[in-house]
Amino acid sequence: MNKWMLKQLLENWLIEDSGFRDITTEAIFPEGAKGEARFIAKEEGIFFGMEVLETAYSSLGMDVTFVCEIRDGAELKKGDTIASVSGSMRDILTSERVLLNLVQRLSGIATATQEAVRAVEGLPVKITDTRKTTPGLRMLEKAAVRAGGGVNHRLRLDDAVMIKDNHISACGSIAEAVERVRDTAGHMVKIEVEAETEEQVTEAVKAGADVIMFDNADPETVKNWLRHVPKRIVTEVSGGITLGELAAFGETGVNVISMGALTHTVSALDISLAVVEEGGQTNERN
Secondary structure (H helix, E strand, O other): OOHHHHHHHHHHHHHHHHOOOOHHHHHHOOOOOEEEEEEEEOOOEEOOOHHHHHHHHHHOOOOEEEEEOOOOOOEEOOOOEEEEEEEEHHHHHHOHHHHHHHHHHHHHHHHHHHHHHHHOOOOOOEEEOOOOOOOOOHHHHHHHHHHOOOEOOOOOOOOOEEEOHHHHHHHOOHHHHHHHHHHHOOOOOOEEEEEOOHHHHHHHHHHOOOEEEEEOOOHHHHHHHHOOOOOOOEEEEEOOOOHHHHHHHHOOOOOEEEOOHHHHOOOOOOEEEEEEOOOOOEOOOO
């Protein structure tokens, strides 16, 4: 991840949450009060967010010592300690909600991605994300997909060409859209075309597309459409694909399955920050 971008994002999010000051924490804890807390997994899953925590505690002026216990991509069991922090109680508690929100969501994405990857294990197909990410979180959400074993689709609009239904409708045809792109894009830029019918698949092949995405097609339709596509062209299927359908799509011979659900409807993984009380016990209550 871009460490400078991550630092700036974290600064903005912490300012958004704290405003002028944390009234509650500052009233309870005098300046200089010290303490310790632990990030603890409340359910099984895949963890992602260590760089988020490290950057927050080491680069934003907090008086906090951070010790990580696991690595990104590690499997969590309920009760596992993810990381420990010690130092200023004001810094630990004021930053708590923002950091938990991030690592919970990112770990949820990594967990969902690994479930999808395991569903097609042994099949020659890759699981990828889409641009259906949370504004402001794309860099982190895309990294979480990688931690879960998936691969990234284009990162941004300037990363690759993707000719979609609205482009085709407004332009008049796939052939015309591809030609216009070829006239302006550099030779390093790949062109993907979204196809919704068998006729569009054959048109995309003739137009010289590098990648063809079969949109909202069932596995039998995908198998039929693949007959028209030479091996040199990468094939992708997308559109409301569920976890239970992944194996069937993977068995068609398509190269890539893209899933917007990895980022736009994922459930956060339950992780808590528990303060260590006297005697070394946390305030967690099961």
